[in-house]
Amino acid sequence: MTPYPPHTDDHAFVLFEVLRAPQTLAPLAAMAEHADPDLLRQVVDEAAKFVGEVISPLNRAGDETGARWHAGAVTMPAGFRDAYQAFWQAGWPSLACAVEDGGQGLPTVLEAVLYEMLSGANHGWTMAPGLLHGAYECIKHHGSPDLKARYLEKIATGEWLATMCLTEPQAGSDLGLVRTKAVPLPDGRFALNGTKIFISGGEHDLSDNIVHLVLARLPDAPPGPKGLSLFLVPKFYDGDGAAPPQAKPTDLGGSDVHAVTSVGASTRRSAVHCERIEEKMGLHGSPTCVMRFDDAAGWIVGEPGKGLNAMFVMMNAARLHVGLQGIGLLDAAWQKADAYAQERRQMRAPGSTSKTGQADAIERHPAMRRILDAQRAWIDAGRVIAYRTALELDVQKHHPDADRRAAAARWCSLVTPVLKLAWTEQAFHGGSACLQVLGGHGYVREWGIEQHVRDARVAMIYEGTNEIQAIDLLLRKVLPDGAAAQQALLHGLMAELDHSPQAERTRQALERFGNFVQNRLLPQTQAEQAPADRAHWLADDYLRALALLLMAWAWSRIAATPGADAARWRGAENGFWRWVWPEFEMRMAMLEAGLACD
Amino acid sequence: MTPYPPHTDDHAFVLFEVLRAPQTLAPLAAMAEHADPDLLRQVVDEAAKFVGEVISPLNRAGDETGARWHAGAVTMPAGFRDAYQAFWQAGWPSLACAVEDGGQGLPTVLEAVLYEMLSGANHGWTMAPGLLHGAYECIKHHGSPDLKARYLEKIATGEWLATMCLTEPQAGSDLGLVRTKAVPLPDGRFALNGTKIFISGGEHDLSDNIVHLVLARLPDAPPGPKGLSLFLVPKFYDGDGAAPPQAKPTDLGGSDVHAVTSVGASTRRSAVHCERIEEKMGLHGSPTCVMRFDDAAGWIVGEPGKGLNAMFVMMNAARLHVGLQGIGLLDAAWQKADAYAQERRQMRAPGSTSKTGQADAIERHPAMRRILDAQRAWIDAGRVIAYRTALELDVQKHHPDADRRAAAARWCSLVTPVLKLAWTEQAFHGGSACLQVLGGHGYVREWGIEQHVRDARVAMIYEGTNEIQAIDLLLRKVLPDGAAAQQALLHGLMAELDHSPQAERTRQALERFGNFVQNRLLPQTQAEQAPADRAHWLADDYLRALALLLMAWAWSRIAATPGADAARWRGAENGFWRWVWPEFEMRMAMLEAGLACD
Secondary structure, eight states: OOOOOOOHHHHHIIIIIISOHHHHHTTOTTTGGGOOHHHHHHHHHHHHHHIIIIIGGGHHHHHHTOOEEETTEEEOOTTHHHHHHHHHHTTOTTTTSOGGGTSOOOOHHHHHHHHHHHHHHOHHHHHHHHTHHHHHHHHHHHSOHHHHHHHHHHHHHTSSEEEEEOOBTTBSSOGGGOOOEEEEOTTSOEEEEEEEEEEETSSOSSSSOEEEEEEEEOTTOOSSGGGEEEEEEESBOTTTTSOOOOEEOOOOSSOOOOEEOOOOGGGOBOSEEEEEEOOBSSOTTSOEEEEEEEEEEEEEESSTTOHHHHHHHHHHHHHHHHHHHHHHHHHHHHHHHHHHHHHOBOSOOTTOOOSSOOOOBGGGSHHHHHHHHHHHHHHHHHHHHHHHHHHHHHHHHHOSOHHHHHHHHHHHHHHHHHHHHHHHHHHHHHHHHHHHHTTHHHHBGGGSHHHHHHHHHGGGTSSSOHHHHHHIIIIIIITTTTTHHHHHHHHHHHHTOOSSHHHHHHHHHHHHHHHHIIIIIHHHHHSTTSOTTHHHHHHHHHHHHHHHHHHHHHHHHHHTSTTTTSHHHHHHHHHIIIIITTHHHHHHHHHHHHHHOO | OOOOOOOHHHHHIIIIIISOHHHHHTTOTTTGGGOOHHHHHHHHHHHHHHIIIIIGGGHHHHHHTOOEEETTEEEOOTTHHHHHHHHHHTTOTTTTSOGGGTSOOOOHHHHHHHHHHHHHHOHHHHHHHHTHHHHHHHHHHHSOHHHHHHHHHHHHHTSSEEEEEOOBTTBSSOGGGOOOEEEEOTTSOEEEEEEEEEEETSSOSSSSOEEEEEEEEOTTOOSSGGGEEEEEEESBOTTTTSOOOOEEOOOOSSOOOOEEOOOOGGGOBOSEEEEEEOOBSSOTTSOEEEEEEEEEEEEEESSTTOHHHHHHHHHHHHHHHHHHHHHHHHHHHHHHHHHHHHHOBOSOOTTOOOSSOOOOBGGGSHHHHHHHHHHHHHHHHHHHHHHHHHHHHHHHHHOSOHHHHHHHHHHHHHHHHHHHHHHHHHHHHHHHHHHHHTTHHHHBGGGSHHHHHHHHHGGGTSSSOHHHHHHIIIIIIITTTTTHHHHHHHHHHHHTOOSSHHHHHHHHHHHHHHHHIIIIIHHHHHSTTSOTTHHHHHHHHHHHHHHHHHHHHHHHHHHTSTTTTSHHHHHHHHHIIIIITTHHHHHHHHHHHHHTOO
């Protein structure tokens, strides 16, 4: 196994040269003091050091030992707890949390770089802190003052970890089918009853407490998604300032109000039980838990019936993180393939001028070079788009100009599902291509590349399946406003292009796509006589086409950056235009064919 | 876990209705008595029964227990040996072996159907007998009369299993780098020394003996592939009629001739040692062995220096089998996804007319229907192409007309690498798409679909990596004869099309591709000033384009078959034209772009 060493010069080139992050952050009052390139670079380097020295070496044990369940408790692989304690105590989870909440107030993009590196180094371990920032935003924006006083700083600093408890056996993509019940208690809290599945980090020994954010239904709630409310139930009530509660149903006569029985400190543990953990294809370093809520007392977060709204704050943050996981995992696989291809010698490469008569390094063979250049093109463009999205998250919050804030919100809304779908698919399929470079050695565990492929597969499923991302983008974000936001995004991309041949090609494709959506896709899906399911059939191709346009924009921007004429960037640029971009034509053909179907 | 039940009506429709196998076989004297459709169908049904009842139930244990190594011995999972003994004793391995060799003389296509079913049911177990037919052909065509007398019937019947020992640590795709040495012994045999890796079934307890076919280098052999010879070394000499030998080097003075020391029956075991087995991503039911040959005595197979020729007989048979593995694995994954999609209810489907207000089965959601129809299109077309290839193998051997035999040889030569590459990629990527239908349930082991994806991944690597298949097709089979064979293949496909709209579309695409190859690809890769590596860059896209053309032909043929208007076939046909075929345009664009590069 080769551990994953983040190559910070690559991240820094995208952040400082291509995206000029300090210039984007300078107008933001909250960020102005952090817009210093030296400080940002220093954080990137420190993150890489921590990831490389502390987190990466645990990856193999995470896969081989894995999380182990016994009698309701989950033991994490050796070293995982110590690494997590070092992680939060060093302040990494609070990097982008507000100073008043115990955070460091640094730009969100640094957190993005950190989590991309962490995911590449050790996807399983990174699942644990991966939900923290979403939980922080959720509690900050929807929690009552009392709840914030109890939990916000603990979550901001990462001293306590968090989960999202959404899925139930009968309710996956369709959260409207959630059945978990929340019944009011006399003290203003609620008693939760139900079973949640696929709960990442539902139980573990990494942190001293775990904070569950749980979708459930109040007694008088209507069926469907509008009947869902969000609740917070901790693993331990200790230390949160609340009385040690134990909810017990006392009224069997029809009232839904429960009484609370105070019990001793030994039962400060809440009635949330981890029933088992799943056996999975990969991601063994992260326990995927079945959680039973057995009259577990918790607080409501936000308004009754607005649980999905509150949860979506968390899910959108998580979706960007999942896109970053894809980029990190693909880079980890790529680094292994690249190292192998430089060392492994097989046959003469065609046109080889090597005089020794010996076999050439396989990186010189076209079939291998193609894989390496095409996958590098995905990673680098993915970074440009993902880091840009992270910058826009801060612009959206802090820019003095309302129009600029609106444009940033548009970017984040439209681009996040693209990142989530396209880069999680690429982590799996492109990771598999990198595995192919190692031949049979890629299929055996020794080199560690097959673990990346197994781990990566889940990212296409969780935080909203990739099919849900595509529907979210086209059906909920693009069509309802007559593609106004999408057109504004496309024009914004065009405005950032220079006049190089590849930029002109990109501009033409952006125009063509915009015209197609305005003149064909919109009228032919929105007309009254259009089949009700037509847009659904097109959602995946629509998103893939937009992903390729964003990549074309990203590669045009990279090419326009001083320093991008180095072989390392030129090879990937060539990889993009030659082996990635042609998919755009295929997606347009599929969209056209879809419009022609009844 | 759902066991894999082959749906024999689907296989039979392709075999009897689409391909009209009995009519193809009728002119072959050797096959005439087996051209009876009832007999053929009966074998298909019996095969499905055996596969479903005996082999499929062992699949999960194969993955979870796996093959275990201890002190040089490999213990197979519970039930594997009994199943194998039942398999060979029932005559399944000898289905398509000649009657005079102890076989049943049935058409090769029945063996193809059998191995496709077996692979879908239990890829790991099927690896063991999977190399038998290739070993049979290799010994039959290249073995000396003495060697045939010792080994041919045992291999034909499958009483003894066989391996291919090619790869060494430094020699993977480049077999010219093989270092294993073969030194003549006084008794006419050879003493082999060297280490082979990635040897499927190198050691196990399924059969009473294992016959290794080994590439090695004679003392006076030149370097490179022309210095390789093929040898046969059994695990046990017992029962083969030979004296119990033990090779020992006696002459340290430079002579390469070894003396044989006769020893007792306790050492009738040859000096072939299984040093360890690999930990792999999947295929745990098949031991992937490191084999050390330690002065192991064996026989030469064929002429000195012609080892690769003899081995290629085996590898070509194996490549068709690997393509069939892809089809079988994809079908197994598809059956699970289809069953799940019929049961699982989430949300209303767009345009749903369900009156209950309840969620619809997810098979009615466009995103899921698309996956199911597109992957079904791959499976069904794959069967048409693979079974046709198996029929052509018999035509090539037994048809009275020399031109027809030549056409069949052309088909097998050109289409086998296409099947191997395209359907192994599809088993992995399309299997992953089927996994996606199950959402989170696909990622956990319970449903068994993730095992298919892990198992399938290796098929893109072994028996010649997929990159080697593409190079083999374009560089070794298409370009050297000025694309004459390819043009004949394309014209043959055209001649089998009717005049339906989809057949006309197929015909146009075949013509366009043929013209592109003749007028653009050939001159621009073969011209003296063309870059030496140009064709190498194009090989993958060339093969993928040809795969799509073969699929278009297959779907045109299916559509022209009475009975293909059933919803089950129409859905997959629609899946092909809408979501599979558009890749053709992308490949043509990539080929065009490749010709424009220096």
